[in-house]
Structure formats: structure tokens, C-alpha cells
Amino acid sequence: MTDFTLHTIDSAPQEAKDRLESTQKQMGFLPNLFAKMAEAPTLLEAYQTLDGIYSRTSLTAAQQQVALLAISSVNGCSFCVAAHTGGAKAAKVPEGDIAKLRELQNPDDPKLNAVSRFAKHLVEARGWADDAEVNAFLEAGFEKQQVLELVIAVSLKTLSNYTNHIAGTPLNDELKSLEWQDPRT
Template sequence: MTEFNLHTLETAPIKSRPLLEGAKQAYGFIPNLYAGQAEAPSLLEGYLSLATIFDKTALSATERQIILIANNRLNRCTYCVAAHTPIAKGAGVPDDVLEALRNGEKISDPKLEALHQFAIRINETRGWVDQNDLDALFAVGYTKQTALEVIVGTALKVMSTYTNHLLNTPLDDAFKSDAWTAPDAKA
């Protein structure tokens, strides 16, 4: 299989360098996902921009992580599940919610579980959800806006999980303690 570069500030295309510099300043290192995406400056910029936009949704940090980690798990992205574990912890996602997400289990909070299930349905059906899926989301207090914002998070995860699959991105040392193995069966 073709081997892709994990770029540094010195080897990255010119247009990717300021983005990698920003990541290094924010995290203290350049995550391997970004180092790989740097090969295509438009991908790296698009991913970072969409991540910023997703953070501006009406969803809470916990709700955003539910959408992201559900997609990571369904897309069987070992890198993303591991990387989002400390991110979720830092965002205050309750431990039981995080464990349920990592293990593909039901979340005990009914409202959060309804969001979780809707995110799963968006991913599994490629957006072809039915009225029952929407009704279940709305029944717990979510809105049409929520349904559409789930798509933003799903799109963000397509960009990262597909990149990691293509590049076989190695896990950064910072995420190794939260390593995750995709189950053999469909998530």
C-alpha cells in the first residue's frame, strides 16, 4: 500500500505550515492526524475549520463528543477513539458516558442516548433516516437544528476517520494510554 508522509513544520507544504504551527502551539505537539492531512493543505484547513464550526453549534461539549465518538466507533477508527478519549475527559464528559461510547453500549441518560442513537442512524443510513428516527430525537427535546448539527459532526468524522484509514496513522504517544481496538464484528 502507498505510504504517506507525516509532515513536520519543515517538510509540510507551505500552505499547511501555519496550520501545523497553530496545532503545535495549541497542543504542544503536532498530532499525527494533522501531520498526515498536511499533505493536502485543503484537507487540513477544511478539517480544522469544520472542527471550529462544530464547536459553535448549539450542542454541549458532551453532546458533541457523543456524535464524534459514535462516528469514530462506527467507522472503526482506532486513532480517533483513542484521541477523543482524553478530549472527552477534558471536556467533562461523564466517565459512564465515555465508557458506553467506547464500548458501543447504551448511555444511561435517555436524552443523551437518543442523540447517540440518532448519530448512529445518520452514519449507518448515510443520512437516509426515517421519521421514527427523527421522532425519537424530538421526543426527548432535541430540535430540527440538532438533527442537522449531527450531520456537521458526522462530516467532520468522515474527514478524520477516512484520513486515518488511508494513512494508517500511528497513534501519538499522548493518546497511547487510551488506545482502543475495533471489535471484529460491525460496531
């Protein structure tokens, strides 16, 4: 595997320093994902910008985190599964539903189940969503807008999951209690 630098604020390219400093102040630590993304400051900017946009979708915070957790688990991204396990807990997703997502299953909650199922379908179908899947999502009480908002979730996780796979991002100590192993391996 090619060695990508796990940047600090000091070692990062100048164009990434402000973003890293801001993140560290906001979160209390610097996620290793961002430390790796700093190698390409425009990637870091793209991820953080898209994350801000995604947070403004009509999906609830719990639905947003369920989508991100489901996508990350399907993509086998241990870093993002750990991070979004924390995000799902903060968004008050039921513990049992989080456990199911980490086991590549869908939540019991009907709305969260529909989000997880459709988000995973989008990834597995590479965007060629079956009409039956779209209709099932809509019949679960969602709108066409939310079908397309889940494309943002897939895009966001493509940026982070692929970066973690390529760069071999290690889990931060702050996330160790949420560590995840892909049950398929």
C-alpha cells in the same frame, strides 16, 4: 497500503505549515492526524475550519464529543476514538458513558444516549434517516436544528476517519493511554 508521509512542520507543504505550527502551540503536540492531512493542505484547512464551525453548534460540548466518539467508533477509527475519548473526558462526559461508547453501546444518560443513537444512525443509514429515529431524537428534547447539526459531526468525522483509514495514521504517544481496539475485529 500506500505510504503517506507523517509530516513535521519542516517537511509539510508551505500551505500547511502555519496551521501545523498553530495547532502544536495550542495543543502542546502535533496530532498525527494533522501531520498526515498536511499532505493535502486544503484537507487540513477543511477539517480545522469545520471543527471550528462544529464547536459553535447548539449542542453542548459533551454532546458534541459523544457524537464524534460514537461516529468514530462505528467507523472503526482507532485514532479518533482515542482522541475523542480525551475530548469526552475534558467535556465531563461520565466515565461509564465513555466506556459504553468505546464498546459500541449507547450511554446511560438519556440526552447523551439520544445523541449517540442518532449520530450512529445517520452514519449507518448514510444520511437516509428514518422518521422514527428523527422523532425519537426530537422527543428526547432536541430541536430540528440539532438534527442537522449532527450532519456536521458526520461530515467532520468522514474527513478524519477516512483520512486515518487511507493514510494509516499512527497514534501519538500523548494519546497512547486512550488507545482503542475495535471490538468487532
